[in-house]
Amino acid sequence: MHVIRDDGSLDPTLDPGLSVDQVVALYKAMVRTRVVDDRLEKIQRQGRIAFHVGSLGEEAAIIGAAAALRDRDWIVPCYREVGALLWRGYPLQQYIDHMYGNADDPLRGRQMPDHTFSRAHRYLSVSAPIGTQIPHAVGVAMAAKKRGLDECVGVFFGDGATSSNDFHAAMNFAAVYEAPVLFLCRNNGYAISLPTQRQTATRTLAEKAAAYRIPAARIDGNDVLAVWRAVREGAERAANQGGPTFIELITYRLGGHSTSDDPRVYRSQEETDSWRKLDPLLRLRKHIEQRTAWNDDLDGDWRAVCDAEVKECVRRAEEKPPPELGDMFGDVYAEQPWHLREQQAQCLGGPRASDEEDES
Amino acid sequence: MHVIRDDGSLDPTLDPGLSVDQVVALYKAMVRTRVVDDRLEKIQRQGRIAFHVGSLGEEAAIIGAAAALRDRDWIVPCYREVGALLWRGYPLQQYIDHMYGNADDPLRGRQMPDHTFSRAHRYLSVSAPIGTQIPHAVGVAMAAKKRGLDECVGVFFGDGATSSNDFHAAMNFAAVYEAPVLFLCRNNGYAISLPTQRQTATRTLAEKAAAYRIPAARIDGNDVLAVWRAVREGAERAANQGGPTFIELITYRLGGHSTSDDPRVYRSQEETDSWRKLDPLLRLRKHIEQRTAWNDDLDGDWRAVCDAEVKECVRRAEEKPPPELGDMFGDVYAEQPWHLREQQAQCLGGPRASDEEDES
Amino acid sequence: MTRMNLVQAINSGLRGALQQDETVLLMGEDIGQLGGVFRVTQGLQEEFGADRVLDTPLSETGILGTAIGMALHGLRPVTEIQFADFIYPGFDQLVSEAAKYRYRTAGEFHVPMVVRTPYGGGIRGGQYHSQSPEALFIQTPGLKVVCPSNPYDAKGLLLEAIRDEDPVLFFEPKRVYRAVKMDVPDAPYTVPLGEAKIVRPGEQVTCVAWGAMLYEAFTAAEEVAKRGVDVEVIDLRTLWPLDVDTIVSSVEKTGRIVVVHEAPRTCGFGGELVALVAERAFLRLEAPPVRVTGWDTPFPLTHEHEYLPLAHRIVPALLETARY
């Protein structure tokens, strides 16, 4: 079921009524995310950053959902949703600095690339263990409800995460406490190499919501307006004390799991090619071309703008020094205890690994 | 839906066709379990054993399920199913010795009361953490299947356990690997003090099976023939490569959670009274009274026999010494490593807590 | 001032926190209507409502995971894990998330939560109702670990833990729950984290203990005093961050240390304490450091009093160490 039909027109019965500006903004954000992804993948291959985990092919699911949430709603990310953070206005330079773990990295080089967060953008922190963020989202939603705040929470996770302990606990708690939370399950077909059909015996992931009595929707995650519509509906249910909603966003990971992965080992070129035709950027572009004067030139210009922007950010990021060595010892606790003070002094006063390398 | 109707007759469309001897055997086993429970509760109150967790009111669910499994099938218990173990012929004396943690306790006093097991009776070991046994059952079933053995596995757990990590993982693995396993969920209304309605937002527990694409049945767990029928059906499905089945056995914990609990704090007398009328022993007795010459005298005699048996076991158990002190150091590994050898020697050669008490 | 046992003092602390700070809430299995299996939260749901004293489904992952979320959004959840032995299903949320959230967000987010849990043996609880897993959490940077031994400290440390901006594991010695009574102020007060207490000054041997074993160490010290050995007994109170100075100063004076804990010896906190002392007071040590601990087996039932490092095992350790 599509909101944007194959010919680019909207199904009038489903049209969520976004303005031209709004749909163009969505498209531009999706393209920008894609361009950033491409660039990061390249520089990773050149060994300039350690790692990248991208969202190639999943931009509609991510940005459509982010756009449908209100500014005051929280986003609780998995690790593939930096597009949602950028949509909310997070500075690209800051993201790229983080990718380099340099002195301006908000994480102070303490974590792998793509582990973003921002309180200002109501975006919790990316964590590598699969599923752990899902109960956090429920807790944030419970807190918002207890505090009488009109906020809801959208939590992203993948098909693989539905097998995690945390998914099960979070879904159950959300339903029992009627938490205003949206479970945004990006079913991108794979958990690294494991296809969704072998992750679970169910035919869909949406079926799983029945085990908790949570209403569920199954949506074409490559149709940004279908995503927008479903998420907005869920957000409204949450706002009206209707409790949680589970939304399965059917999409496909067009790239590798991360820059460390080679998907050719476990899936066929034909399969990937067939999904390439369903690229969410293509579907949305067809629509905006119908609705406005978007064309190849404009498209190329925008891509060039985005690429120039990210290249500039990369250039700057590479000029920045690494974080202070002492930064390694901060923020373990609110106040640094004696043992970390001692260890920091010992480390700062001692020899460096780099000295060693110099010697040899 | 009952197999044994309120008047004691059988619904001919559901009658599983058990002989008179078979139903009387079921009844006698259920009564025996009840009598043992009663006696253990009494001696616990007198401080003669540390603890007991009984099955008052749940005998049909437990013994009906055990009886429907074949001898070669495995039972993986929670902690309330000693009735199933006794049904399989486990010596009562051994059970009572275990309750006393004496020298003949098969566990050598290493664990709380009611933590039974028996390889001979294909009954895995009771463990206190809720839910952990459920994936074990799936693993046993997977192993049986891999080894080409015609065995299935029945795993018991409570309503509370459906919230555990292990339940979720086990259900998913069972479905994905089509393991010959029966999930026997005793919904006895409570997880200690938490009523099932607040354990989950679903109306039934059987609904949860849909999340894994496991066929489910919802059964009156106080109707021993309904239990027998459903479990036998599931066992046949498993034997015919039909994979797992989830069976919700609706019953009620007539007693406290354990001898440490006082249920009056969290539930009403009326509620308990109304369930007392649904006591599974009453329903089955009505049936066997119709079918055979069972009467008050026979009933009283059988109870007396059971009580005499358990009293005699208790008497003997109390005469036995505690296990050897050195037993504390065995079976940590297949072979005792140096550090445990040392610690054992140190313990055996050192002073005793009892010496201390003598002194003071 | 009211004469309270440990259960009452903790209950009083929780009540005070709930009264003082509306962001405080309690979560756990059976803590509401039942008041907890040890009755520590008795009456609190009635007083503060099911909205602030939550009976949760049976999931430690759910309790700890949602509590982290609440802590991230302005609340101060005080969770109860029914027995320390049952913390493991939620272990990942504690060590991967609560402990690391501040670090990986450079302080932008943090997790002010408390995990209360009864620990330890001596109540005929066998393998799964007796464990002392404190070392697992001490090894995890980002967590604090507290273990009071008496009602006064328990209330004060608990209130301080609730005010603390970091996740605190609060281990309650269940063997002491009803065994010790003392005068406790009715109003809220705090006892600072990170300060050990010398409960018996002495000159010849330093004996470090906490929780339920503090009493055994004390009893043993009194016992050996009769035989002319003067032991300094230290109640750690906060296990981590440790009050290392109090221990090291004591050992610098006595030259001897005996550490007592219920957990198995190997890789228990005792090893760390011995190592710290060996590193910091090496030249002052006059006898080998000694650990009197649970044995390296699962926790047994029948012989639990031979498993636990009770006074009968501490006494010879103190005597041998003093006479070395």
Added chain:
Amino acid sequence: MTRMNLVQAINSGLRGALQQDETVLLMGEDIGQLGGVFRVTQGLQEEFGADRVLDTPLSETGILGTAIGMALHGLRPVTEIQFADFIYPGFDQLVSEAAKYRYRTAGEFHVPMVVRTPYGGGIRGGQYHSQSPEALFIQTPGLKVVCPSNPYDAKGLLLEAIRDEDPVLFFEPKRVYRAVKMDVPDAPYTVPLGEAKIVRPGEQVTCVAWGAMLYEAFTAAEEVAKRGVDVEVIDLRTLWPLDVDTIVSSVEKTGRIVVVHEAPRTCGFGGELVALVAERAFLRLEAPPVRVTGWDTPFPLTHEHEYLPLAHRIVPALLETARY
């Protein structure tokens, strides 16, 4: 004999086990068609079938929990946890079940299973792809813990672990996976558990290490040798049950010990080793025992080479200890 790196040697060991013993099977995330994220199981599903090399759903609870069940019913599952950092969701099954099953059934049931997992830093893995949680398992009675440093030992220890009747944690130093090559027999062979190896005899300081840090200890020893300090380097290989005699004998000779490990210092295995030595070789110790370890912070990224106890930090520790 083939020249193999660590990945190839483990792969060869797994292949040998699958060939020799039909009760052996492998389970884990992405270990089948992909051959594991580090390619350790490459080709094994193709060779032995999806029935013996199982790609599992994303659940460590499920992997470890069902593996226990299989082990209880006659199989010898060899599980892979993709990174040691992800063992925590399955922690409960290991410490509450695998570790205690034999004890609580007095040997009637037991759990012969292996948990393979890459551990450690140095591959730019940050907080969640670098941890060294061995101490958590060493503290759990009933588990064995192995950590090879080189291809030959890895294959032999793995085959021994698979034959072992108890659950074995098998930590693979991922930093070494492709960094070291040596001749390894193609046929199966075993290296016994519980035996450390003196990889560099020396007279003045004992240096204990394992896994990836063994190389750093060795490099540091060679470095200080140039400055006239003669270090004995011990590769533990099995962490628990420990080969305590080799360590204590060495310290009785040298009077000095430096322990090196990647895990945070506090409550790491180093504390236990220092305590054991302080207890057992007290009168022979001529210098304070020293731990060179990861710092007590979560594992960082950019400065991971300053976090790890690499040779540059071991060298001064050896020199100071020798000159104390």
